[in-house]
Amino acid sequence: MAEVASTNGHIPENVKVDSATNSANGTPVKPNHAGAPKRRPKKKGPNYGEIHKYPLPLTTHPLPAFHPTNPISLLRLAYTYISQLIGPPASHPAVRYIGCYSQETRSIHVTDPQHVRALWEMGFFGKGTLSRSEPSWLEREKARVRLKHGGGTAEEATNARRERRRLFKLERARAEAEKIERQRLVEEGKLDPPEVETTALDTTTTTPVLVEAQTNQPTAINIQELDRPDSASISDEDEELEINAIENQEHLQLTMEEAFFLSYGLGVLDIRWEREGNPSAQDMPQLLRAFIAHGHFPQREVSSSFQPDDTFLLKYVVYHHFRSLGWVVRPGVKFSVDYLLYFRGPVFSHAEFAVMIVPSYTHPYWSTAEGSERRRIKEPDQKDWWWLHCVNRVQSQVLKTLVLVYVDVPPPVEQRDEDIGGLLRGYKVREFVIRRWIANRSRD
Numbered sequence: 001m002a003e004v005a006s007t008n009g010h011i012p013e014n015v016k017v018d019s020a021t022n023s024a025n026g027t028p029v030k031p032n033h034a035g036a037p038k039r040r041p042k043k044k045g046p047n048y049g050e051i052h053k054y055p056l057p058l059t060t061h062p063l064p065a066f067h068p069t070n071p072i073s074l075l076r077l078a079y080t081y082i083s084q085l086i087g088p089p090a091s092h093p094a095v096r097y098i099g100c101y102s103q104e105t106r107s108i109h110v111t112d113p114q115h116v117r118a119l120w121e122m123g124f125f126g127k128g129t130l131s132r133s134e135p136s137w138l139e140r141e142k143a144r145v146r147l148k149h150g151g152g153t154a155e156e157a158t159n160a161r162r163e164r165r166r167l168f169k170l171e172r173a174r175a176e177a178e179k180i181e182r183q184r185l186v187e188e189g190k191l192d193p194p195e196v197e198t199t200a201l202d203t204t205t206t207t208p209v210l211v212e213a214q215t216n217q218p219t220a221i222n223i224q225e226l227d228r229p230d231s232a233s234i235s236d237e238d239e240e241l242e243i244n245a246i247e248n249q250e251h252l253q254l255t256m257e258e259a260f261f262l263s264y265g266l267g268v269l270d271i272r273w274e275r276e277g278n279p280s281a282q283d284m285p286q287l288l289r290a291f292i293a294h295g296h297f298p299q300r301e302v303s304s305s306f307q308p309d310d311t312f313l314l315k316y317v318v319y320h321h322f323r324s325l326g327w328v329v330r331p332g333v334k335f336s337v338d339y340l341l342y343f344r345g346p347v348f349s350h351a352e353f354a355v356m357i358v359p360s361y362t363h364p365y366w367s368t369a370e371g372s373e374r375r376r377i378k379e380p381d382q383k384d385w386w387w388l389h390c391v392n393r394v395q396s397q398v399l400k401t402l403v404l405v406y407v408d409v410p411p412p413v414e415q416r417d418e419d420i421g422g423l424l425r426g427y428k429v430r431e432f433v434i435r436r437w438i439a440n441r442s443r444d
Helices: 071-086 113-121 137-150 154-187 236-244 256-266 284-294 311-324 369-374 385-397 420-425
Strands: 097-102 107-110 252-254 269-272 328-331 339-342 353-360 401-408 428-434
Touching (some): 097 113, 107 113, 284 311, 284 420, 311 339, 311 353, 311 401, 385 401
Parallel strands (some): 097 269, 353 401
Antiparallel strands (some): 097 107, 339 353, 401 428
């Protein structure tokens, strides 16, 4: 530590100022641990494991665990089994969810906020009409209003004011210590008494200025300026009124495959139609025919007959297949595929697999003249290897594995309207994983 021996109040060039000192003359100052910047605690995010604990919008009632070494567990298991056998608990919601078909978007919109949260939190069904995925427009709009009026929430504004006050007090203490030290050096004759010396704090931090006169009068500090609110801000009551006046304009948008799975596969969704003469909420065969007709562009007339290689049928067969295996199935249009498969959901991890549906006409009927004429995808229209390499390259860039799902299309047969399960059992699904082979990485 070098000692200052200057007579003009300046630091000589050969004097090294220790980083542990706070004064310009190198006088040691006891380190103030309170002045060190505090590490802000990390904000606790939502507990997604608890929010999305149900994989489907159904309530399960599992039996308790049985331990052979614990006889009480056997009694608990027997009691639970008998009670559920006598009075089976309900697995479906008390009120079925309501969805309205939109002809403009060819999708189903869920408008009730409780139904929206239930379908998203239990299975990740649909997407917000004003959001990329999770319907969070209302929360973003409230945050925007808070940011406009106070720079964030009330807790964040209070913490910011406290932090400014703390930094100001530390700077004031440092300036006072420098003043005392300079006064001591003047009394010892090591420094000339200054005529008028002004020490100003950093004005960029919007803190008051400390003025020191030759008469050594007390420093005037106006700390109340730190607590004075911004003149452009409004009261908390007005802010709350503006937030409460925000109307939720976002809906949950379901694809037709998701809506039919919720309605037919799980029985938790009622679909309403905008026009009269459309299928009722309980008529599953008529609902299936309507989805098949609306799955085409331009829309076809609803008819009792349909092709087994229809677009909606093939997509729903694949959707139902992977949902039955426990995967979270999401649309994959942004990656040029039909579906994306998530292990638990989009809030936990990225999609691991990208699914491309390929119709397969392996049945002998499609080799006949009648079958070739009725095929929706003709031989020249089938994808080639150049298309496959392009799609696989895209998936490799986004770290996803391409899965080609071949759906064996059954021949057209007369199906009873009420036997939708028999119609779906006629399809077979075969999965092939396609990986990009790189010679430099695969050699021995």
